[in-house]
Amino acid sequence: MGRNKGNFDAVKENALEVYRCPITGERLHLDAAEKHGDEVVRGVLLARDQRYVVEGDMPVFLRTEQLTGTAHFARNYYASIAETYDDYVHVTFDLYNESEREVRLGLIELLNLNRRSKVLEISAGTGKDSELILDNLDADGELWLLDLSSDMLAHAKEKIARYPARTEAAVGDACHLPYADNYFDALYCFAGIGHFTDQRMALKEMARVVHPGGKVVFAEKNVPPWLRDTEYGKILINNNPMFADENPLALLPVEARNAGIRWILGNVHYVVDYTVGEGEPTGNFDLVLPGHRGGSFNTRYFGKLEGVSAEAKALYEKAARKREMSLYQWLDSTVREKALKDLSED
Ligand SMILES: C[S@@+](CC[C@H](N)C(=O)[O-])C[C@H]1O[C@@H](n2cnc3c(N)ncnc32)[C@H](O)[C@@H]1O
Known part of the structure; x- marks a missing residue:
């Protein structure tokens, strides 16, 4: 073999x-x-x-208890259409008079690949994008495919066999990725997310398996807010209710940096791309702020006190003005002074 x-x-x-x-x-x-x-x-x-x-x-990284809800539906549905998928997928692009190849290439470009990139493609299906990704890789490159449907992947494996890069394919669920942390340089997923049972989890998993500095790109059908009430939008939603799903911005992981979203392919498919960062972003929040309030973002956030009466507040503002101090300087020095005095008397 x-x-x-x-x-x-x-x-x-x-x-x-x-x-x-x-x-x-x-x-x-x-x-x-x-x-x-x-x-x-x-x-x-x-x-x-x-x-x-x-x-x-x-390898089949699935257990029966994972195959509930939309995952159960997707696995059976795509098993039933795997043989004919490639004959009909062009309709998705013809509907908007767009070129399938150009749209797919435009998405892959966002991955910033080099010839040795290690790429993970989730919901690879029959491998229509896999081939275009492999065109970018030489023998040191790697493309790993994952899909819920072994029937869809069977077709992908036929397509990718002739390329020099390393290829690996597995059956699994995007919400529980079977890969080590930080392994990949880039991750790609076109038209899969709408089927995932836990999209937030899947988006978190994507950031886990791509190392900091790597790229994540995913796209899915979606009528944007400004087209929801148009006839155009309603016709699409009528045909497939997935067009009415929310866009995923609220679900992006904290590691997403320079994230962008735009709508392509008839203006009814979002594309999200971002660079993976480490944990939350950080800011220079000790920077001393000029002006009457003074202090810094950190003193304002971490130094909150219990609050005082409106009368005491008006007095302290007046006193700060008289001393030509910022509100922060007056309050911080006064509280400090009084607290140290009280503590020394104990
Ligand atoms: C519309 S097809 C897209 C296939 C391919 N990306 C393309 O552009 O032609 C959706 C694919 O998502 C897969 N899929 C659905 N739910 C999934 C899940 N939870 N995890 C991984 N793949 C899933 C399906 O099996 C199917 O192959």
């Missing part, structure tokens, strides 16, 4: 350097039932309390 066009590649043992248990984050150990060289054709990947089968030569 090798990289035969039209066949599944087997799971290579070195992929276990990157795959993790999607529930606990633990490393996985291989219990191989059938191996050819370093490739596992059938077997089981084990974590402490979890096991995942290698089936159809791909």
